[in-house]
Every structure is written in C-alpha cells, then in structure tokens.
Amino acid sequence: MPKRKSMQDDACPVARSLDLVGDRWSMLIVRDAFDGIRRFSDFQRNLGVAKNILSDRLSNLVAEGVLEVQPASDGTSYQQYVLTPKGESLFPVVVALRQWGERNLFADGEPHSLLVDKDSGAPVAVMLPRDHAGQVLTPLNTVVKKIPAQ
Template identity: 85%
Template sequence: MAKRKSMQDDACPVARSLDLVGDRWSMLIVRDAFDGISRFSDFQRNLGVAKNILSDRLSALVEQGVLTVQPASDGTSYQQYVLTPKGESLFPVVVALRQWGERHLFAGGEPHSLLVEKASGKAVAPMLPHDHAGHVLQPAHTQVKKITVK
C-alpha cells in the first residue's frame, strides 16, 4: 500500500490537523484517552486494532506532542500514554464529531453512547461556533483569510 502524502507543510490548518489525527485509529486513540484508557494493551483490546498499527499511531501522537509516555501510575513496570495539554485541546473536536454522528448517523431510537456532564447527568450542549457577540455562526457568515508572511 502506498504511503499517503504528508500535509505537514500545507498552508491550510485543516489539512495539517488531518495529517496528524485524520485517520480513524489516531482519533479513536485520542477518544479513548479522554475516556481514561492509557495502556497499550487496553487501547488494543478496546479498539481491536493490529498491534503494529497501534504502535505506529501512538508513536506519531507522542512525537507530535498529543500524548506523552509516563511510568504507570499504579507503580507497575508498565508505561501509560497520557494526553498533553495539546492533546486535551482536541476535546472540542472529539465532542463536535460525536455530536455530528449522534445527529446524522443514528436512526431514531437506535442505541448509542451519549456524552453527559458528570455533575448533572445531562447531555453536553451542542457545539456551535459563535461570533464575538455570542451569535451562532453559519458557514455563509465566515470566510478563510490567507495570512502571508512579509
């Protein structure tokens, strides 16, 4: 299988982001890390991904500073993968993908998981972009501005 072209030098932030977390395994690893999974064997068991693919994705996420490797918190000789602040900043992305999937990919009444606030038990409010005045933005209200270096 041909290796995909790197987009690390692309001028588009979406392209660069997808270069790192755009394949399903990387994003599912990040999702699982938010759910408290931190050991290689637990990621492997939960995702059902081949060990070589998991190793490759974990290495890339560590190399790019999304995850860090630490000694296991239980004092064993294992190591664990923990989200860095950079990785934690992916939380709104994971929530937005989850909510989009809930809204568009399940039939009415079909069972699925739901992200809820721990304190209230209520579903997390929909992620929506807002302008500086607090109004919800629609795609027609935005444009991409190219930033050039002088």
C-alpha cells in the first residue's frame, strides 16, 4: 500500500493536526490514554487493533511528543505510555468529537457512553467556540486568513 502524502509542512493547522492524529487508531489510542490505559497489551485488547498497526501508531505518537514511554508504575519490567502535556491538550478535541458523535450518530434514546464531571456526575457541557466576549461563534462569524501563495 502506498504511503500517504505527509501534511507536516502544510500551512493549514487542521491538515497538520490530521497528519498526526487523523487516522482512527491514533485518536482512539489518545482516547484510551485519557481513560487510563497505559500498556501496549491493554491498548491492543481494548481496541482490537493488529499489533503491528498499534506499534506503528504508538511509535509515531511518541516520536511526535503526544505520548512518552515510562517504566511501568507498578515496578514491573513493562513500559507504559503516558500522555505528555501536548497529548493532554488534545482533550478538548476528543470531547468535541464525542459530543458531535452524540448529537449526530445516535438515534434518539440509543444508549452510548457518557462523559461526566467526576465530582458532580453531571454530563460535561457542550463545547462551543466563543469570541473574546464569550459570544458563541459559528462559521458565519469566522474567516480563515490564508497565507498568500508564493
């Protein structure tokens, strides 16, 4: 299978982001890391992904600074994968994807997992982009300032 074209040098932040975490396995690994999964075997078992694909995605996420490898916290000879601050900053992205999926991919009343506040047990409020004054923004209120072609 041919390797896909890298978007690492693209002027668009969305393209660069998708180049790193845009395939389903990478984003699901990040999701699972937020849920406390740390070991290769646990990622593999939870995701059901082939070991070679998991190894590739974990290596890439480590190389790009989203995850870091540490000795296992239980003192065994295993290693664990832990989110870095760069990885932790993907939390709003995962929440936004979750909330979009809840609104658009489930029938009314269809059961699904729910993200809740640990302390109150209340569902996490819907995330919406806001301007500097706190007003909700829509695509009609925004414009992308593109870099002129050279």
